[in-house]
Amino acid sequence: MTSTLRILPFLRPRHRPWRLVERNILAYRRIWYIFLSGFVEPLFFLLSIGIGVGKLVGDLDVGGHLVPYRTFVAPGLLAIAAMNGSLLDTTFNFFVKMKYAHTYDGVLATPLSPRDVATGEITWALLRGAAYSAAFLFTMLAFGDLRSGWSLLALPGAVLIGFGFAGIGLAATTFMRSFVDFDYVNMAMIPLFLFSATFFPLVRYPAGLQAVVRFTPLYQGVVLERSLVIGDLHPTLLLHAAYLAAMGLIGLRVAARRIGLLLQP
Amino acid sequence: MNGPMIEARALTKRFGPFVAVDGIDFRIEPGEAFGFLGPNGAGKTSTMRMIGCVSPRSGGVLRVLGLDPTDDGPEIRARVGVVPQEDNLDTELTVWDNLMIYGRYFDLPRREIRERATELLEFVQLSDRRSSRVDPLSGGMKRRLTIARSLINRPELLLLDEPTTGLDPQARHLLWDRLYRLKRSGVTLVLTTHYMDEAEQLCDRLVIMDNAQIVAEGSPRQLIVDNVTREVVEVRLAIDADPAAEVAKLKRFGDRVEALADRVLVYTDDGDATAGEVASDGFDAASVLVRRASLEDVFLILTGRTLED
Numbered sequence: 001m002t003s004t005l006r007i008l009p010f011l012r013p014r015h016r017p018w019r020l021v022e023r024n025i026l027a028y029r030r031i032w033y034i035f036l037s038g039f040v041e042p043l044f045f046l047l048s049i050g051i052g053v054g055k056l057v058g059d060l061d062v063g064g065h066l067v068p069y070r071t072f073v074a075p076g077l078l079a080i081a082a083m084n085g086s087l088l089d090t091t092f093n094f095f096v097k098m099k100y101a102h103t104y105d106g107v108l109a110t111p112l113s114p115r116d117v118a119t120g121e122i123t124w125a126l127l128r129g130a131a132y133s134a135a136f137l138f139t140m141l142a143f144g145d146l147r148s149g150w151s152l153l154a155l156p157g158a159v160l161i162g163f164g165f166a167g168i169g170l171a172a173t174t175f176m177r178s179f180v181d182f183d184y185v186n187m188a189m190i191p192l193f194l195f196s197a198t199f200f201p202l203v204r205y206p207a208g209l210q211a212v213v214r215f216t217p218l219y220q221g222v223v224l225e226r227s228l229v230i231g232d233l234h235p236t237l238l239l240h241a242a243y244l245a246a247m248g249l250i251g252l253r254v255a256a257r258r259i260g261l262l263l264q265p
Numbered sequence: 266m267n268g269p270m271i272e273a274r275a276l277t278k279r280f281g282p283f284v285a286v287d288g289i290d291f292r293i294e295p296g297e298a299f300g301f302l303g304p305n306g307a308g309k310t311s312t313m314r315m316i317g318c319v320s321p322r323s324g325g326v327l328r329v330l331g332l333d334p335t336d337d338g339p340e341i342r343a344r345v346g347v348v349p350q351e352d353n354l355d356t357e358l359t360v361w362d363n364l365m366i367y368g369r370y371f372d373l374p375r376r377e378i379r380e381r382a383t384e385l386l387e388f389v390q391l392s393d394r395r396s397s398r399v400d401p402l403s404g405g406m407k408r409r410l411t412i413a414r415s416l417i418n419r420p421e422l423l424l425l426d427e428p429t430t431g432l433d434p435q436a437r438h439l440l441w442d443r444l445y446r447l448k449r450s451g452v453t454l455v456l457t458t459h460y461m462d463e464a465e466q467l468c469d470r471l472v473i474m475d476n477a478q479i480v481a482e483g484s485p486r487q488l489i490v491d492n493v494t495r496e497v498v499e500v501r502l503a504i505d506a507d508p509a510a511e512v513a514k515l516k517r518f519g520d521r522v523e524a525l526a527d528r529v530l531v532y533t534d535d536g537d538a539t540a541g542e543v544a545s546d547g548f549d550a551a552s553v554l555v556r557r558a559s560l561e562d563v564f565l566i567l568t569g570r571t572l573e574d
Contacts, residue, residue, distance in 0.1 A: 016372070019369050019370050023358075026358055027355070027357040052412055099337055101353075101355070101356050103353065103395075106367070107370060109317060109319060110342055110343075110367065110371055110418075111340070112370055123550060265280065
C-alpha cells in the first residue's frame with residue numbers, strides 16, 4: 001500500500017502524470033453529462049436488484065451479521081462500479097487515443113515519458129472511479145446500508161479496486177490490435193460481474209469452484225467492500241488489498257513498457 | 266550555446282534486420298536551417314525521431330544540445346519543438362486548449378502559456394479560430410497550429426518532418442514565410458523534405474539521403490555546382506518514342522544525359538545553344554524546355570533515380 005502511494009502521483013502535485021489528468025479534464029469539460037450515467041447506473045442496479053430481488057430473498061448471514069439482501073449486494077455493486085469506472089478510460093478510451101487519435105505521440109514529444117502517460121491515465125481513471133464510488137456510497141448511506149464505522153475505508157477500498165483493474169486494463173489494451181479484441185474484455189468482465197460472490201455468497205458454489213473464485217480479481221474487491229461496510233473485519237482483508245495493489249502495480253509497469261515499445265520504437 | 270546543436274557519428278537505426286539509418290555523420294550548428302532531403306524510406310524520419318528522443322538509436326553517437334538522448338531525453342525534449350509528419354493535434358480539444366495543455370506538458374505556468382498562445386495564434390494567423398475544434402480546420406491550418414504548438418516551449422531547436430507535404434501552394438508559401446521568420450529570430454531549424462523547392466528555399470545546408478545513407482552534403486547552391494551543369498534541357502519525347510533509343514541520339518548534345526519515363530534530360534552549360542542544336546538537328550520531340558539545374562538533378566545524378574520513385 002505504501003509503494004502504491006509512492007507510485008501514484010497523489011502526494012506530488014507537480015509530478016508530470018498530472019498533466020494527463022488536466023488534459024482529460026479539458027477534454028471532458030464539454031461533455032460532462034456523460035458522467036451522469038456512471039452515477040445513475042449503480043443506483044438503478046441497487047433499486048432493481050436490492051429492493052426488487054431483495055424482497056424475494058430475505059436476510060443473509062455475513063460473518064455472523066444477519067443483513068438484508070440489499071445490504072449484502074450493495075458493496076458488491078460498489079466493487080463492480082469501481083471496476084467498470086476504471087476500465088472505461090483505461091481500455092476503450094485509451095485505445096482510441098493511442099491507436100487512432102495519436103494523442104500520445106504528441107504527448108511523448110514533450111518531457112513526459114511513457115510511464116507518465118500510463119500513470120496519468122490510471123490516475124484519471126481512479127479519480128473518475130472515486131467520484132462514482134463516492135456517489136454510490138452516499139446512496140448506500142441514505143438506504144442505511146453502511147453498517148459499520150469501517151465504511152469510511154470503503155472509498156479508499158474502491159479506489160484500490162479501481163487501481164487494480166485500471167492497471168490490468170491499461171496493460172491488456174496495449175496488446176490489442178483492433179476493436180475486435182475488446183470482445184475479450186467483455187468475455188472476462190461478464191463472468192467476473194456475475195460470479196465474484198457479487199449476488200450470492202461464496203458458499204453457494206461447489207467446493208472446487210469456490211477455490212477458483214477465491215483467486216479471481218473482482219472477488220477480492222467484493223469481499224473487501226462487503227467486510228468493511230458490514231463491519232466483519234479479519235486480517236485476510238489485507239491479502240485481498242495486497243492482491244489488488246499488486247495487480248495495479250504490475251499492470252502499470254507492463255503498460256508503461258508496452259507504450260514505450262509501441263510509440264517509441 | 267557553444268559547440269554544435271546536433272552532432273551524429275555513425276548514427277544507426279535498425280528495426281530487426283532492417284537498417285533504416287546506416288551509420289550517418291552530420292553536424293548542425295546553432296542558428297542553421299538544415300535539411301534532410303531524400304525519397305520516402307530514405308531514413309529521414311527515423312533520423313528525426315532519434316534527434317527528438319522518441320526513438321532509441323541502435324548504434325553510433327548522437328548529441329543533441331550537447332546532451333545524450335539516451336540519458337537526458339526529457340531534458341532535451343523540454344528544449345526542442347517538434348512538427349511531426351502526421352498531425353497529432355489533440356482532436357478532443359479546441360485550438361486554444363491544444364496550446365494550453367501542450368504548454369502544461371512542459372510544466373509552464375498557465376498565465377505564461379496564455380500570453381504565448383495568444384502571440385503564437387497571431388503568428389500563425391489562427392487567432393479567429395481559437396475556439397474551434399481541430400477537426401474542421403483545413404490541412405494548412407492544422408499544420409500551422411502544429412507549428413504554433415511546437416513553439417509553446419520557446420524551443421532552441423525546431424524539428425520539422427515534411428512540414429508542407431500535402432498542402433496547397435498558398436498554404437505552403439505561408440508556412441515557408443513563418444519558418445523563414447523563425448530562422449531569422451535565431452531558432453535552429455532541422456527539416457526533412459522530398460520537395461526540392463522547399464529545400465532550396467529554406468535550407469542553408471542539407472544532406473541528401475538515399476537508402477539509409479548520406480550521399481552528399483552542402484549548401485543547395487554548392488551541391489548543384491559540384492554535381493550538375495548550370496542548365497538542363499528537358500526534351501519531352503513523342504508519345505510513341507522509345508526513350509532508350511532517343512537517349513543514344515541525344516548523348517552527343519550534352520555533358521550528360523538522363524532518361525526519365527517520358528522525357529530525356531540533357532545536362533549542359535548553355536541550355537539555349539543546346540536546345541537550338543537539338544531543334545536544328547531535326548530531332549522529333551514533343552517539346553524542348555530549358556531550365557536551370559536544381560537539387561532534383563543533383564539527386565538524379567547521385568542516385569540514378571528521381572525523388573518521386
